[in-house]
Amino acid sequence: MTQTVLRIDASARTEGSVTRQLADTVIARLDPAHLVTRDLTDTVPQIDGAWLAANMTPADARTPEQQDKLALSDRLIDEVRAADTLVIATPIYNFGVPSSLKAWVDMIARAGITFKYTETGSVGLLDDKRVILVIASGGTEVDGPIDFATPWLRHVLGFVGITDVQVVRSDRLMVDAEASKARADADVRKLAA
Template sequence: MTTKILRLDTSVFSEQGSSSRLNQAVTEKLEHLYGEVEVRHRDLAREPLPHFSADVITALNTSAEERTEEQTRLKALADELIDELFAADILVVAAPMYNFGIPSTLKAWIDYVARAGVTFRYTAEGPEGLVKGKTLYLVTTRGGIHKDQETDNEIPFLQTYFRFLGITDIRTIYAEGLAMAQKDEQFAAALASVDQLVAA
């Protein structure tokens, strides 16, 4: 059976970015592990999504006959992103830290993909994520050291978001101190952690 991977690179440096290189290492390891894989690879820096706006919400809430050309395009894009998410068995998502948060390109993807009634819903017992049975590899790269500290607004936020969608198997790879003297050792340690974390 083919294992489907959705890979999101979000570094402004595209494939040169440290998070993209770690994403590549995770993907290669998964290919090795599963043999038959199909990768949907989005480089959100090279091909950014349009900023999420009221136009998108209007497009979703307007009937097909009444949508403008632009609304039809936005609706198709929003549906495509959600289809890719549901189709994937495994997600590989890069989250380099930019100004204490995630890249704005990743935030745009997040805003498109959370859709009430489709990827989550509210029940009498509270919210329920509808994107189930998937594994998420989260790769984060930072110039400084933030893991488990107040300054880490990325990983807690991303964990909250993906759990809200129903994704609970989350494996995080940290490469920190990449602007510091020991950056080569730190990057090598992150690469080594890929080998340990990527397992069936």
């Protein structure tokens, strides 16, 4: 049984969102003991120069303002650390992820905290986690030649140490909604609770 699920919703649509509906189905299948939800429509800000300066300052030398600047990032990382499974529900917008999801990734990918650099390259520090990507698109085929969202998500998750990634897709909805639903149903059935 899945113990703790962190659900990330990236769709700008709060009503009628395919990814939100499909994530509900996935969460029900997982039947977690504890669920934490992070809705990215509630605004995760873009990183800026002050955020970068705070992040580059050693923790014990940060000013109170710098600590405040990193407080949300620290909370987001704590949410990821506490979860054994992440369900990231995202549409594909213009062949990539929504900017809100990119902002979330920028907040959680921090050197020395979620990954480290070594002489042989970077090493992710968030291992022993599973991610279920719930992805919907109007015309883009998930993992097709013009899908830049799914491979990017796999890469960035691997960068922070998460390599157990499964995909539940409802893609090409505008092309063939019935086939899209069938693919999603089949993907959900493959998930282990």
